[in-house]
Amino acid sequence: MNISWNLHTGVQHLAPAERVAVATASQFTAENIDELLHYKPDYKLLICKDHGYALQNIDRHVEKHHSIAAKERKAIVRKYAQYPLLEPSRVPLPLPLGPRLEVLGEPIDAFLCEEEKCGFVSVSRSVIGQHCNKKHNWESTKKNRESWSKVKVQTFFATGGLQRYFTVHVTPDQAADPLVSVEDDADVTRILDECRRAKEEHDRDMGKADEMVARTDRTGWFNRTGWPEHLGRRNLAHLSHASRMPDGGERLLHQAVKTVDLVIEKSVAGLSSLAIETRRWLKSAKREEADVRPLARLQNPESQRRYAGYWKRFMCYCLRVVTTDEGRGARSCGNNSIDGSNEETEEDEIDEEDQTEDEVDEECQDLMRDARELFPWHGKQKEFARELWCALELEDEQTQVQKMLELSGSFIFQTVGDRPFSSALIHFLAVLGVDEEMNRLRTAGDFSYTSLLLPSADREKQDDAERKRFLRERRRFLADGSYSPMSTMISLLAYGKSIALNTGNSASTQWSRDTRVLRLHGRPIVLEKFKEMIHGVVAEAERVLWEDVMHTGLGERFVIPLDDIEDDVTFTKRGYSFVSRPGNGLSAGLDWMVGKLAKSVEGQRLRVNGRWQARAVRQYIRRVNSFLELLLFLVHTTGGQPARGTETTTARHRNGFLQDRNVFVMDGQVVFVSRYHKTQSLWDKPRVIPRFLPWRVGQLVSIFLAYVCPLREHLVAKVLGSGGWSDHVWAGANGPWETDRLTRVIVQESAVRLGCRLTTLDYRHAVIAIGRQVVGEQFGHGYQEQVGEEDIEEPEMELDSGLELQAGRTEKI
Incomplete structure (x- = not known):
């Protein structure tokens, strides 16, 4: 050296x-x-x-x-x-790609494995090659000659076998910004056009339901309905559009709607001819008990028309599906297409001269493909639908009513067993669950008024022998006290839970006499250092954001006027956030970032001769992720009582497919609102907890979302191809970050800045102890010290407070 x-x-x-x-x-x-x-x-x-x-x-x-x-x-x-x-x-290692430690001398060249979460570093090219081959099954090809990137590293120890290299960021020599040539301006324009096209493609894909649903998005409602799985990767807008009421040119569908009115009025009028006992059974939803009151006509005619409207939509949906006839375009009965019109103007002929029949069919396929593939025909239903379609054109009104009754009855009187979506009615409930305006699925509160309006299919009946055999086998193998493995596990579970609920934890925290030092499991935590740790991470996150990610000098930094930002917390349209709101003026962040990269030395390495450099892009994304780790630490530690790891790492910055976003701007402050709780998937009662961030941390969040996030999403999706656009703030190729990422950054920062290695749970214990000492005992109210990240359930608190909300113990807000 x-x-x-x-x-x-x-x-x-x-x-x-x-x-x-x-x-x-x-x-x-x-x-x-x-x-x-x-x-x-x-x-x-x-x-x-x-x-x-x-x-x-x-x-x-x-x-x-x-x-x-x-x-x-x-x-x-x-x-x-x-x-x-x-x-x-x-010895704890510094965070990856942090500033170099000058006392260790000049950083040296090394190689970093590019596999996510690997982090293996070697100064030998042969060693890094052997590692990638053995650990990740990498083989050198023309497209992927190397699975590592060149980095600068330092080490605390020079003795052989003791070296533990850590990557550092080396700031390039100060140089004047190069002049941007005409070619550079053209390239910036090409980049922005490329980004806009990719974003438009992504916006079109947002019309599709997510294929994979994070467990934090699971609620009892969506688990019960099964819609996310049933509609996965399907275009929600196309499905909802297929169930619309008839358009102006769909003459036969208009006739079908009139026929539905006739059928329903005929059925309702016939109620008075039935015996009262028969109508009591019709009114009852129970299998073995008649209702007290008989079924009768609704007093409000408007209610009947509203209810009938859903059956009209179902019939239109069914007939549209059957007339596309498995992808061959519009099926006709005689000379009648789906719109029921034989008239064709001279202008229409001219417009269609340059459009082939295959192209017309393809347009129809694009709109109806998902509905056609999902619609579950059963028995003679498809045949009845075709007969009704022909009857709408060729037969009289009485025949049309009869065909409509046959088709409707075939959907109502059908069993589904353990496959609910084998019924077209159950499938149509999922279609009704699509909120086309908001481009997402309806929640239970938004949908319940709809689901009760349709006739329900009968449940599959089992015979007595099968029912008796199930009860007998359950008693033998699944019940407590059956001398079975299940009985043993039930007993142990109850015993362990009883001990956990009734046994207090031994004291894990102690204070010094002057209350300046907290001992957590015997490890000293100096309060002054604790504050310095937070301030130090804030300063480091600002440095990484401006210097390493945005390539902006101290004199060029700016702030976002959060006091002027308008946000609508009730607007749930998919893809919406305060960044996308036109009046906030934050939509030009991508243009600013691309222009900045074109002028900076570091940024020009990302794109050479009009082509993105994958290796340089991966290095840039690694620096962005380093900032995101620091931001994750700050959001978790500066918003009051810390949330659970999953609540933080799965936070959304824009409205998603099933869940609303978690990042808002309220009265000049950035707010993280967590809704997830471990019992959400069972009881549909997530904890809604707001956490207001300090001004400097709020600036980091808002600047990242407005300026860096759009560029990061584009580079990951279109250049690296390892993931893509995500609604989550912290996300990788496999979805939201796991909680071990949060634990890792807390361990690293606390070890370096606090001199005491803290895990996520240790930090949670320490914050509660400090809060009780500094704020008062109410700070820890609603918090139970636990032995793991997933704690034992506690009784609900009768009194709600902000501190209890942040502890995740109450429901109201």
Whole structure:
């Protein structure tokens, strides 16, 4: 290593001969040894500035490399004996791509494995190649010659076998911004056009239901309905459009709607001819008990028309599906197409001259394909639908009514067993569950008024023998006290839960007499350092965002006027956020980022000769992810009582397919609202908890979402092809980040800045203890110290407060 460090003159680059001269000429004593040795309290290491590495044996090092006499060596050893030193294997490493540690000398070249969550680093190309081959089954191809990228690294220890390399970000030499040529301007325009086309393609895809649904989006309602799985990757807008009432040109569908009115009026009018007992059974929803009141005509005619409207939509949906006839375009009966019109104007003929029949069919397929593939025909239903279609054109009104009754009855009197979506009615309920305006599925509150309007299919009946056999086998193998493995597990579960609920935890926190130091499981946490940790991470996140991600100098930084931002927390349209609201003026962030990259040296490496450089893009995305890790830490730690890890990592910045966003701007403050709770999928009662972020953290969130996020999404989706657009703030190729990512960054930051290694749960315990001491006992009200991240359920609190809400223990807001 051809460098030497001197505190008086700063960093100096010295040749090997000059370094030897400095070492031999220096006469260090216990008084001036600080000029040579430097103690790093964050890492508990003693580092030689001259050699740029940490020492394990002070006496041996200063004797061998600095020729210090024995008497002075003993004094030096005594001087540093008061400082605790960690073993090499226990020293925490700095965060990836952080600023270099100048005391360690110049960073060296190394290779970083590009597999996500791997992080393997080696200074040897052959070693990194062997690693990628053995661990990730990588093989060199023309398209993927290398599965690693070149990085700059440092290490605390130079001895063979003790090196643990960590990546650092090296700021390029200051240089004037290069002039942007006409070609550069054209390339910026091409990039923006490319981004806009990709965004338009993504917006079209947003019309489709998500194929995979995160467990945090699961509610009892969606679990019960099964809609997310049934409609996965289907175009919601096309399905909803297929169920619309007839358009102006759909003459036969208009006739079908009139026939539905006739059928329903005939059926309602016939109620008076039935015996009262018969109508009581018709009114009842129970299998073995008649209703007290008989079924009768609704008093409000408008209600009947409204209810009939859903059956009209179902008939229109059914007839549209059958007339497309498995992808061949509009099926006709005689000379009649789906619109029921034989008239064709001369202008229509001219417009269609350049459009082939296949293209017309393809348009119809695009609109009806999902409905056609999902519609579950059963028995003679398809045949009845075709007969009705022909009757609407060729037969009289009485025949049309009869055909409509036959088709309707075939849908009502059908069993489904354990396959509910084998019924066209159950499938149509899912279609009715599509909110076309908001481009998402309806929640239980929005849908319940709809689901009760349709006739329900009969449940499949089992015979007595099968029912008796099920009860017998259940008693033998599944019940408590049956001498079965299940019985044993039930007993152990009840016993363990009883102990957990009735046994208190031993004291895990203790305070010093002056209340300046908290001991968590015996580990000291200095309150002053705790505050410095948060402020330090905020400063580091700002540095990474502006310098490494946005390539912006100190004098060019700006803020977003949050006081002027308008946000509508009730608007649930998919894809909406305060960034996309036109009046907020945040929609030009992508243009600003692309222009900035075109002018900066670092940014120009991403795109050479009009082509994106995949390796440079991966390195840039890694720097963005480094910022996101710091932002994740700050959101988790600065919003009051910390949320559970899953609640933070699955936060959305725009409205999603099933769930609303979690990031809002209210009265000039950025707010994270968590709705997830571990019992949500069972009881549909998520905890709605607002957490207001400090101004500086709110600026980091808003600037990232408005400026960096659009570019990051485009690069990941269109250049790297490893994922794409995501509604989640923290997301990768496999969806939202796991909680272990949050735990890792908390461990790293607390170890370096606090001198005490904290996990996510440790941090939660520490914050509650500090809050109780500083704020008061009410800070910890509603919080139970637990032994794991998923805690034992507690009784609900009768009194709601902001602190209880942040503890995730209440429902109201």
